[in-house]
Amino acid sequence: MAVDRHARVVVLGAGFGGLTFCQHFRHPAAQVTVVDRTNHHLFQPLLYQVAVAGLSAPDIAQPIRSILARTPRSEVVLEDVREVDLAARRVVCANKVLPYDYLVLALGSVTSYYGHPEWAEFAPGLKTLEDALLIRRNLLLAFEKAENSTDPAEQARLMTIVIVGGGPTGVELAGACAELARHVLRRDFGHIDPAQARIVLIEAAPRILANLPPDLSDSGQRQLENLGVQVRTATRVKAIRAGCVELENGETIAAENILWAAGVMAHPLTRSLGVELDRAGRIKVTPDLSVPGHPEVFALGDMALALDERGAPVPGIAPAAMQMARHVARLIADELDLGKGRAPRPPFRYRDRGTMATIGRSAGAAIIGKVKLTGFPAWLAWLVVHLIFLIGFRNKLVVLLSWTYSYFTYKLGARIITGWPRTQPEESPPG
Amino acid sequence: MAVDRHARVVVLGAGFGGLTFCQHFRHPAAQVTVVDRTNHHLFQPLLYQVAVAGLSAPDIAQPIRSILARTPRSEVVLEDVREVDLAARRVVCANKVLPYDYLVLALGSVTSYYGHPEWAEFAPGLKTLEDALLIRRNLLLAFEKAENSTDPAEQARLMTIVIVGGGPTGVELAGACAELARHVLRRDFGHIDPAQARIVLIEAAPRILANLPPDLSDSGQRQLENLGVQVRTATRVKAIRAGCVELENGETIAAENILWAAGVMAHPLTRSLGVELDRAGRIKVTPDLSVPGHPEVFALGDMALALDERGAPVPGIAPAAMQMARHVARLIADELDLGKGRAPRPPFRYRDRGTMATIGRSAGAAIIGKVKLTGFPAWLAWLVVHLIFLIGFRNKLVVLLSWTYSYFTYKLGARIITGWPRTQPEESPPG
Numbered sequence: 001m002a003v004d005r006h007a008r009v010v011v012l013g014a015g016f017g018g019l020t021f022c023q024h025f026r027h028p029a030a031q032v033t034v035v036d037r038t039n040h041h042l043f044q045p046l047l048y049q050v051a052v053a054g055l056s057a058p059d060i061a062q063p064i065r066s067i068l069a070r071t072p073r074s075e076v077v078l079e080d081v082r083e084v085d086l087a088a089r090r091v092v093c094a095n096k097v098l099p100y101d102y103l104v105l106a107l108g109s110v111t112s113y114y115g116h117p118e119w120a121e122f123a124p125g126l127k128t129l130e131d132a133l134l135i136r137r138n139l140l141l142a143f144e145k146a147e148n149s150t151d152p153a154e155q156a157r158l159m160t161i162v163i164v165g166g167g168p169t170g171v172e173l174a175g176a177c178a179e180l181a182r183h184v185l186r187r188d189f190g191h192i193d194p195a196q197a198r199i200v201l202i203e204a205a206p207r208i209l210a211n212l213p214p215d216l217s218d219s220g221q222r223q224l225e226n227l228g229v230q231v232r233t234a235t236r237v238k239a240i241r242a243g244c245v246e247l248e249n250g251e252t253i254a255a256e257n258i259l260w261a262a263g264v265m266a267h268p269l270t271r272s273l274g275v276e277l278d279r280a281g282r283i284k285v286t287p288d289l290s291v292p293g294h295p296e297v298f299a300l301g302d303m304a305l306a307l308d309e310r311g312a313p314v315p316g317i318a319p320a321a322m323q324m325a326r327h328v329a330r331l332i333a334d335e336l337d338l339g340k341g342r343a344p345r346p347p348f349r350y351r352d353r354g355t356m357a358t359i360g361r362s363a364g365a366a367i368i369g370k371v372k373l374t375g376f377p378a379w380l381a382w383l384v385v386h387l388i389f390l391i392g393f394r395n396k397l398v399v400l401l402s403w404t405y406s407y408f409t410y411k412l413g414a415r416i417i418t419g420w421p422r423t424q425p426e427e428s429p430p431g
Numbered sequence: 432m433a434v435d436r437h438a439r440v441v442v443l444g445a446g447f448g449g450l451t452f453c454q455h456f457r458h459p460a461a462q463v464t465v466v467d468r469t470n471h472h473l474f475q476p477l478l479y480q481v482a483v484a485g486l487s488a489p490d491i492a493q494p495i496r497s498i499l500a501r502t503p504r505s506e507v508v509l510e511d512v513r514e515v516d517l518a519a520r521r522v523v524c525a526n527k528v529l530p531y532d533y534l535v536l537a538l539g540s541v542t543s544y545y546g547h548p549e550w551a552e553f554a555p556g557l558k559t560l561e562d563a564l565l566i567r568r569n570l571l572l573a574f575e576k577a578e579n580s581t582d583p584a585e586q587a588r589l590m591t592i593v594i595v596g597g598g599p600t601g602v603e604l605a606g607a608c609a610e611l612a613r614h615v616l617r618r619d620f621g622h623i624d625p626a627q628a629r630i631v632l633i634e635a636a637p638r639i640l641a642n643l644p645p646d647l648s649d650s651g652q653r654q655l656e657n658l659g660v661q662v663r664t665a666t667r668v669k670a671i672r673a674g675c676v677e678l679e680n681g682e683t684i685a686a687e688n689i690l691w692a693a694g695v696m697a698h699p700l701t702r703s704l705g706v707e708l709d710r711a712g713r714i715k716v717t718p719d720l721s722v723p724g725h726p727e728v729f730a731l732g733d734m735a736l737a738l739d740e741r742g743a744p745v746p747g748i749a750p751a752a753m754q755m756a757r758h759v760a761r762l763i764a765d766e767l768d769l770g771k772g773r774a775p776r777p778p779f780r781y782r783d784r785g786t787m788a789t790i791g792r793s794a795g796a797a798i799i800g801k802v803k804l805t806g807f808p809a810w811l812a813w814l815v816v817h818l819i820f821l822i823g824f825r826n827k828l829v830v831l832l833s834w835t836y837s838y839f840t841y842k843l844g845a846r847i848i849t850g851w852p853r854t855q856p857e858e859s860p861p862g
Contacts, residue, residue, distance in 0.1 A: 039571060039575060056489040056490070078572075078575040095579055140470060148527065190506050190507075
């Protein structure tokens with residue numbers, strides 16, 4: 001590949017992988033263009049807090065332009081990517097075409113319903129700010145509807161929340177929903193007792209938090225049960241309809257809110273590339289993280305199936321995506337210095353720094369290196385790690401204060417229901 | 432009217448008027464029900480800050496249930512009011528019917544396009560959180576589109592913002608838009624210079640801020656012009672189309688964003704009551720603020736045309752609505768104590784505490800009693816008054832910090848573009 005004076009490096013996606021790449025890749029002979037269809041980087045690990053009204057949307061989102069304002073020779077393009085033409089080495093967007101010398105695929109993942117896209121309508125996933133705002137709206141409205149209802153069976157259905165999927169997202173959502181109902185909303189209503197809300201966590205595997213050691217899974221389940229969450233392991237969902245989950249054991253659960261945290265798959269762009277994918281749609285990358293047959297194209301994070309030293313898939317978590325981004329940034333910069341093919345490319349090595357999940361406001365489960373934590377220490381570790389991650393976020397102080405305030409008062413500040421814009425206010429119904 | 436043991440007091444609307452009524456009305460023989468179609472009280476004077484990305488939506492909204500959690504014998508109903516049946520003394524909502532002994536109408540106002548509802552589509556008003564989020568989205572997207580455009584004329588159109596209406600809302604919006612473009616976004620883009628954005632404020636009257644004395648209007652106009660806003664007084668809008676404002680003098684202004692701050696009218700419910708209204712749809716209330724012919728029904732704030740001691744209409748501002756609310760709360764409580772008709776009802780007396788508008792981040796115009804302020808002192812007075820109003824808001828500290836941070840860094844934190852929920856993420860386009 002002939003790299004001219006300014007190598008064009010195009011990065012698709014401004015998540016943890018894409019942004020970390022931009023921040024670490026510096027080369028005087030390269031111009032970086034990052035493409036995202038939103039204008040903000042999303043701090044996904046806290047997305048569930050927006051869904052349960054603990055934080056507001058801007059608390060966990062930051063304009064991409066601000067983050068990269070001081071990065072030289074970088075450009076931000078707000079665009080929908082339509083197609084990647086690997087042969088012609090160009091990215092086709094809705095309104096422009098971007099030729100590249102190097103391409104970094106970092107679009108992350110989307111919610112996967114495992115062949116049942118029709119469930120999406122009744123059981124929203126939690127991947128975007130819009131998802132979180134929709135869930136927040138639905139959760140809060142359910143209690144309002146229950147307050148207005150006079151039918152006890154209907155009230156019970158309205159106050160039932162089913163969370164499908166017992167990974168970290170599902171566990172965090174279940175714990176946060178339990179606290180929303182039992183503490184935050186407790187004194188708000190006259191006709192219902194929100195503390196009577198039923199929160200059910202459904203997991204197909206024999207244990208929740210399968211990415212943690214079994215003893216931590218057990219601890220996590222006990223901690224959730226202490227918050228009043230009903231944990232159903234080894235339980236599979238057969239069908240989801242409006243307001244109803246049908247289980248494979250024949251049981252049905254009537255629930256106004258059904259939240260889907262059971263799985264993700266790589267961004268659907270991977271399916272159009274004509275390269276080999278795993279079942280989750282991830283690209284089976286080479287050891288240096290490039291796309292087989294296309295050494296100028298790399299895939300990061302949730303779009304890539306990379307293997308660790310034991311041959312196991314690198315997990316789809318932010319630290320892994322960031323490690324991959326730094327690897328690729330170094331690799332491309334070295335290649336621009338030396339000229340392509342001068343030195344063999346080093347393989348990516350994943351360093352497992354640990355895994356953690358928070359459960360409600362003061363519990364959790366974590367493994368950091370060989371140290372296992374549960375309960376309050378795990379929660380504290382989670383908090384510290386996430387605040388460190390938030391460094392550089394202008395809202396860090398606001399987020400910390402919001403949390404501290406909520407922690408001591410059990411009142412969540414973002415508990416507002418917003419709807420859709422009304423463009424014709426004069427024609428809106430009275431009320 | 433025979434008031435039974437528990438008089439049923441129904442309050443429509445949880446704005447400044449409705450909530451102040453609930454907080455001041457206490458009577459052991461009464462049950463208060465407040466009805467609102469949203470779950471939050473909105474701090475409307477700061478709505479323009481959400482529209483220009485200075486504050487997030489939850490910063491200026493608070494759940495009604497939280498505000499009234501400690502008010503005894505009060506109930507909150509989230510409902511759309513369909514109809515008020517004055518003869519049968521009941522309020523018909525979408526899902527329930529509320530009979531009343533006393534009714535307080537406090538639904539406020541909606542944007543008025545003076546007989547041109549078709550303009551709403553092209554020139555959104557600013558009355559609800561949804562309005563503010565829509566405007567925020569459109570303003571930020573315009574700069575993104577300009578960055579992507581290569582046509583200078585199109586870039587100029589995208590970077591033009593027209594604000595129709597030179598009252599406090601229009602002036603505050605114009606000043607805030609100017610600072611958004613000239614300071615906040617200044618370094619974010621590579622191909623455009625946001626400081627070149629054109630902001631035009633159009634006012635039909637000979638001067639802006641017509642509710643203030645003429646010298647303050649002049650000062651306000653000079654302060655806006657110092658921020659780079661083009662102020663066009665004595666200029667009338669003839670038509671508004673998509674991306675274009677046509678003036679009566681024949682001139683047209685091509686602008687991606689057209690914001691409507693030219694007028695409001697009373698909530699349309701007033702038109703269904705069969706009582707006398709003024710041109711803005713306000714109920715011509717009796718001196719005690721009751722609806723003529725219906726001594727058990729009161730109207731407050733923007734729904735009422737009340738007159739001050741000189742016979743001039745009481746202005747449609749929050750302090751006026753709150754004064755009316757306290758008057759009606761006292762009046763009903765006295766009547767429940769004494770029995771109806773025992774004593775003549777006292778008339779409402781409006782106390783003018785002043786008027787103020789802020790212009791950008793450190794300027795403004797205010798009249799407080801007989802004291803006139805301009806520039807930084809006016810801005811400071813505005814800040815102090817609004818922070819006092821915010822007392823009781825749990826987000827007060829967060830708002831103050833957000834502002835302080837923004838003030839010193841010129842970076843606004845809520846600068847994110849959110850769209851509509853996607854219920855079928857698997858089918859969303861790649862990108």
